[in-house]
Structure formats: C-alpha cells, structure tokens
Amino acid sequence: MDTLRKLVIDGKEKEAASRVLLMIEEGGDPEVIMQEALIPAMDEVGMRFQEGEFFLPEMLIAARAMQRSLDVLKPGLTECRVEPLGKVIIGTVKGDLHDIGKNLVGIALQGSGFEVIDLGYDVSPEKFVDAIIKHKPMIIGMSAMITTTMLGMRETIEEMRKRGMVGEVKVMIGGAPVTQEYANQIGADFYGRDSISAKDFARSLVIPKK
Amino acid sequence: MGRTSENMTSRERVHAAIQGLPIDRVPVFYWINAHTGCRLMSEFRPARKKWWNTMAKFLWKKYQEHRDPGEIWRLLPLTFDIHTFNFSNAYGLDMGADMCLASYAAPWRYATFFLKDGHIMIKDIYGVKRALGAGIYPDMVEPAIHNIHEAKEYQFPDPKRDSFYNIFRRYRRDYPHASIAAEVWGPQDFTSTSMFGMEAYMLNLIDYPEEMQDFLRRWTDYHIEVVRRSVAAGADMIFIEDDYGYDNKPLMSMRMWKEFTMPHLKRLVDAGHEVGVPVCLHSCGFQISFLDSYVEIGIDLIQSFQAKAGNDFTKGYAQYGDRLGFVTGIDVQLGEFMSPNEFRQQIIDNYRIAGRKGRHILGTNHEIQPTMPDANIRALFATVSEIQQGLHDK
Numbered sequence: 001m002d003t004l005r006k007l008v009i010d011g012k013e014k015e016a017a018s019r020v021l022l023m024i025e026e027g028g029d030p031e032v033i034m035q036e037a038l039i040p041a042m043d044e045v046g047m048r049f050q051e052g053e054f055f056l057p058e059m060l061i062a063a064r065a066m067q068r069s070l071d072v073l074k075p076g077l078t079e080c081r082v083e084p085l086g087k088v089i090i091g092t093v094k095g096d097l098h099d100i101g102k103n104l105v106g107i108a109l110q111g112s113g114f115e116v117i118d119l120g121y122d123v124s125p126e127k128f129v130d131a132i133i134k135h136k137p138m139i140i141g142m143s144a145m146i147t148t149t150m151l152g153m154r155e156t157i158e159e160m161r162k163r164g165m166v167g168e169v170k171v172m173i174g175g176a177p178v179t180q181e182y183a184n185q186i187g188a189d190f191y192g193r194d195s196i197s198a199k200d201f202a203r204s205l206v207i208p209k210k
Numbered sequence: 211m212g213r214t215s216e217n218m219t220s221r222e223r224v225h226a227a228i229q230g231l232p233i234d235r236v237p238v239f240y241w242i243n244a245h246t247g248c249r250l251m252s253e254f255r256p257a258r259k260k261w262w263n264t265m266a267k268f269l270w271k272k273y274q275e276h277r278d279p280g281e282i283w284r285l286l287p288l289t290f291d292i293h294t295f296n297f298s299n300a301y302g303l304d305m306g307a308d309m310c311l312a313s314y315a316a317p318w319r320y321a322t323f324f325l326k327d328g329h330i331m332i333k334d335i336y337g338v339k340r341a342l343g344a345g346i347y348p349d350m351v352e353p354a355i356h357n358i359h360e361a362k363e364y365q366f367p368d369p370k371r372d373s374f375y376n377i378f379r380r381y382r383r384d385y386p387h388a389s390i391a392a393e394v395w396g397p398q399d400f401t402s403t404s405m406f407g408m409e410a411y412m413l414n415l416i417d418y419p420e421e422m423q424d425f426l427r428r429w430t431d432y433h434i435e436v437v438r439r440s441v442a443a444g445a446d447m448i449f450i451e452d453d454y455g456y457d458n459k460p461l462m463s464m465r466m467w468k469e470f471t472m473p474h475l476k477r478l479v480d481a482g483h484e485v486g487v488p489v490c491l492h493s494c495g496f497q498i499s500f501l502d503s504y505v506e507i508g509i510d511l512i513q514s515f516q517a518k519a520g521n522d523f524t525k526g527y528a529q530y531g532d533r534l535g536f537v538t539g540i541d542v543q544l545g546e547f548m549s550p551n552e553f554r555q556q557i558i559d560n561y562r563i564a565g566r567k568g569r570h571i572l573g574t575n576h577e578i579q580p581t582m583p584d585a586n587i588r589a590l591f592a593t594v595s596e597i598q599q600g601l602h603d604k
Contacts, residue, residue, distance in 0.1 A: 055460060
C-alpha cells in the first residue's frame with residue numbers, strides 16, 4: 001500500500017497502474033486498495049497543495065496517476081459492488097468556457113471516492129436542473145471565471161428553488177471572482193476557494209468528523 | 211494627450227516615474243476593455259473622436275438588448291476594438307490617463323470568424339479556436355497545438371508583416387505625448403491557456419521538458435521580433451502579458467518557473483532594453499514570490515498586484531519600490547463590489563502609499579469591467595482627477 005500511495009503522490013502513472021494490477025492479481029481487495037492507498041494518496045496531495053509544497057503541475061500528474069489506477073481498479077470495484085461515497089454534479093455556468101478549476105474539483109472528488117458527473121462548460125440552469133432530476137446527486141458544484149458569468153449561479157439556484165430542490169441537493173460554488181459573501185447572497189451552501197476545500201466539504205457531508 | 215497644465219508631458223511623466231526621478235504628479239493608467247469602452251463613451255464621457263461615440267452608443271445599446279451567448283452583438287464591441295480601431299485603450303487617454311496599451315496585429319489578430327453549433331467561433335492568428343460565452347472575452351475552445359509533435363512543427367505567423375504595427379504609428383500620430391505600451395505575450399500564460407490548454411501545457415513541461423524548452427525558445431524569438439518592430443513603429447514601452455499566480459500562490463513551483471519561464475522572460479526584457487524602452491510585466495495572481503526574480507532580470511514595472519490574490523502594495527512598495535515600479539492602486543476587482551465611498555477611499559489610500567515618490571503609476575489592477583456600478587465608475591474617475599490636481603497630497 002505504501003508503495004502505491006507514493007507512486008500516486010509522485011505522479012508515476014504507469015508504475016501506479018501496474019502496481020494496482022499486480023495487487024489485484026495477488027488477490028488484493030479493490031475496496032481496500034481504494035480506501036488505504038488511493039484515497040490517502042490524494043488526501044496527501046491535497047494537503048501538500050494547501051501547504052504550498054505542491055502546485056498545479058504536481059496536482060495534475062498525481063491526478064493522472066490516480067485516474068490510471070482507478071481505471072484498473074474500477075472493474076473490481078463494480079464486481080464487489082463497492083458504492084461511491086455519493087454523486088456530485090459539476091459544471092461551469094452558462095456562457096463561461098473556462099474549465100480547469102472545475103476539472104480539478106472533479107479530480108479531487110473522484111480521488112476521494114465520489115462519483116462525478118461532469119456537465120462540462122457553458123451549462124444552463126435548465127441543464128443543471130435536468131441533470132439533478134436524472135442523477136439525483138447529493139451536491140452540485142458550479143464554477144465561474146468572470147463576474148459577468150457568475151450570475152448564472154444565482155439563476156441556477158433560483159431554478160432549483162422553483163423546483164423545490166434547494167435543501168435536497170447541496171450547492172457549492174467557486175471560481176476566481178466568487179467569494180463567501182457572494183455565496184451567502186445567492187444562498188449557496190458552500191464556497192470553495194480551491195479544489196481541496198470543495199472535496200473536504202463533500203466528504204464532511206458523508207463522513208462525520210472525528 | 212498634450213502637455214498638461216503641470217510641466218511634464220504624459221510620456222515624460224511615465225518615464226520619469228519608472229526611473230524614480232522627480233515627477234510633477236503621479237502618472238495614471240486605465241485599462242478599459244471593449245465593452246466597458248462602449249459603455250463609458252455612450253453613458254459617461256464622450257471620446258475625443260466623435261465617430262467613436264456614435265459607434266459606441268450603437269454597439270452598447272445592441273449589447274444590452276442581446277445578451278445571450280450566441281448573439282453576434284456580444285461580439286461586435288470586440289470586433290470593432292481589438293480587430294479594427296483599438297478605441298478602448300486610447301479612450302483611457304481621453305479620460306486623463308498618461309499611458310495606454312496597444313495590441314500589435316490589430317485588425318488581423320482574430321483572423322477568421324465562423325459559426326459552429328450555433329456559436330460564433332474565431333480562429334486567431336496563432337491558430338487558436340475561440341468562442342464567446344456570456345462573458346466578453348473570446349475564450350479558447352480548441353488549442354492551436356494538440357500534442358508535442360505539433361509543437362515541434364508549429365509555424366508562427368509572420369512577425370515581419372509591416373501592417374501588424376500600424377496601430378503604433380496611428381496612436382503615436384494621434385497621441386504624440388502619451389506613453390504607448392506595446393502588448394506582447396510572455397512565455398507562460400498564452401502558451402498554456404491558448405496554445406496547448408492549461409492541463410496539457412503543465413503535463414508537457416513534466417513529460418517533455420526539452421521539447422517544451424525548444425518551443426518556448428521559438429515562441430520568445432517570435433515575440434522579440436514583435437518587440438523590435440513595435441518600438442520602431444512608435445511604442446515607447448513593452449507590456450509583457452503573462453500570468454504566474456492565482457490567489458495566494460504561484461501556478462507552478464518557483465523551481466519550475468525558474469526553469470521554464472524565467473529564462474525566456476529575461477530574453478524578452480533584454481530585447482526591450484536593447485531597443486531603449488522600459489518593460490512592464492502584467493501578471494495576475496500572487497506575485498510576492500517572484501519579486502526578487504523580477505528585479506534580477508531587470509523588469510522595470512509590474513502591473514496588477516491584486517490585493518485579492520494576496521499582494522500587499524504597502525509592503526511590496528516599501529521593500530522593492532527603490533528597484534521596481536508598480537502599476538496598481540485602483541483595485542477595480544474589489545472596487546466593483548464596494549460602495550462608491552469605500553472605493554474612493556481605497557484609491558486615495560493606495561495613492562498615498564507611494565504618492566509622488568516615483569516608481570508608481572496609479573493604475574487599474576485589471577480591466578474595468580462593464581458590470582461596474584455607475585456610481586463606482588463616477589467615483590473612480592472623480593477620485594483620480596482629484597489626485598491629478600494634487601488634492602490628496604499630504
């Protein structure tokens with residue numbers, strides 16, 4: 001487990017995927033591999049990012065190693081009927097074409113055991129609401145990069161309110177112009193200043209604090 | 211603008227401030243984007259050129275009536291600004307600024323327009339495909355380079371095309387005493403966000419370091435040629451556009467930045483100095499970690515230094531103001547959400563950090579956005595005007 005954790009943290013994608021394959025071939029339990037190696041590895045990456053030891057490139061290579069490892073692990077997880085921690089819908093709001101921040105949130109959530117439905121960018125309030133009806137997530141996450149597009153967050157929450165979804169589905173928002181004040185104003189449940197805080201919020205909903 | 215009621219021209223004032231020499235008042239810089247330019251000309255104060263006002267009024271009215279992302283009216287202010295008349299930058303001079311930006315390759319920068327899936331798409335001169343969302347910037351939707359093999363083969367536009375530099379000749383003719391800064395792309399931001407896409411760029415730096423260094427060398431060679439020709443055509447400053455940070459931290463580690471960005475940035479700075487002009491660097495985001503390196507490679511000015519990103523102008527100026535100039539102090543990002551009085555006080559407080567001591571150009575820390583409330587717009591220009599008149603000197 002320690003070796004796999006280190007390979008993911010160091011972003012060694014091929015070696016990490018090979019290691020997972022070897023562990024499965026040797027009878028390793030996919031859920032244990034996930035819980036004791038992959039999730040702690042991404043937690044460590046998140047911690048190093050927040051402490052200023054890791055930056056965007058290190059996050060991306062670790063996420064890529066995690067993704068490769070998950071690809072190998074997924075059939076085993078499905079076979080063992082291991083359920084994800086929860087479903088999260090993410091997207092960049094209508095008219096906004098930026099997606100790296102949103103992608104990082106997706107990576108952090110997946111690496112933490114959530115199923116992520118990524119609606120991409122330029123997502124209208126109606127599309128968010130349709131996706132909520134279809135996928136029944138616990139959280140939707142909205143991202144915006146500019147002041148003119150962040151208004152789409154308010155519109156989406158209003159659309160959710162009309163459909164009686166507010167309270168049923170938690171709303172988290174983030175992006176360069178977004179602030180805690182704005183989150184309070186529009187009635188979002190959480191403002192995430194980065195992908196790690198978004199992941200921590202999602203986990204706080206399903207894993208009680210020790 | 212012409213000679214002021216004080217005793218320096220705008221250009222003299224800017225250059226004296228950069229060198230830390232005595233100035234008659236603090237120089238001013240307004241960064242105004244196309245949509246805001248249209249709004250201000252039609253609702254706030256007319257531009258010097260009457261036909262710009264007519265055009266701006268028409269475009270702003272249409273923009274307000276047609277705000278959906280697919281509407282061509284959203285795009286037209288950009289089309290008439292960046293691609294043809296470059297009016298918003300020059301309009302800043304009409305509003306009392308001493309320095310403005312000008313973009314080479316106007317009006318050919320966005321070379322091709324086409325429709326795809328109901329979206330207006332643009333292909334720029336670098337081959338980057340862009341679309342206009344609900345925002346007002348043409349964002350990248352498909353990078354120019356899809357893999358490292360394409361990076362090796364990539365062909366740059368011709369920097370020797372003389373008409374690319376007409377904008378500087380026109381600005382110099384129309385504003386002979388202003389400081390005109392030529393925008394060029396630095397080695398990191400445009401390459402990452404547009405040429406490769408951010409994720410691919412960062413991964414390529416790790417997976418293919420030699421190939422990426424080679425590409426960045428060619429990128430810089432190209433822009434050095436742009437620097438030389440822009441200055442020959444009338445620019446008196448180089449304004450390197452790059453982004454190295456986000457809120458409270460750099461985008462990449464300082465080790466990686468020094469390996470992949472700093473050497474190429476230094477070559478651009480040297481190129482500006484070789485043709486006798488100062489060099490200003492624009493970078494959004496956290497800047498504190500970079501300041502020693504900026505001094506080391508001879509950057510004259512940095513622009514933005516946003517408080518929201520974790521930069522403290524008081525500390526930055528106290529520690530580096532004898533070696534590095536700052537174009538900042540009008541915090542339009544926070545100011546947009548302040549009351550007019552708070553915004554006014556923020557500008558005055560920031561002005562007083564450097565006052566008339568030099569190495570400070572009182573400037574917007576980013577483009578003024580068209581969403582800024584009317585009262586805040588009025589507070590901004592009224593306060594700066596008071597500062598220019600010396601009403602806030604202690």
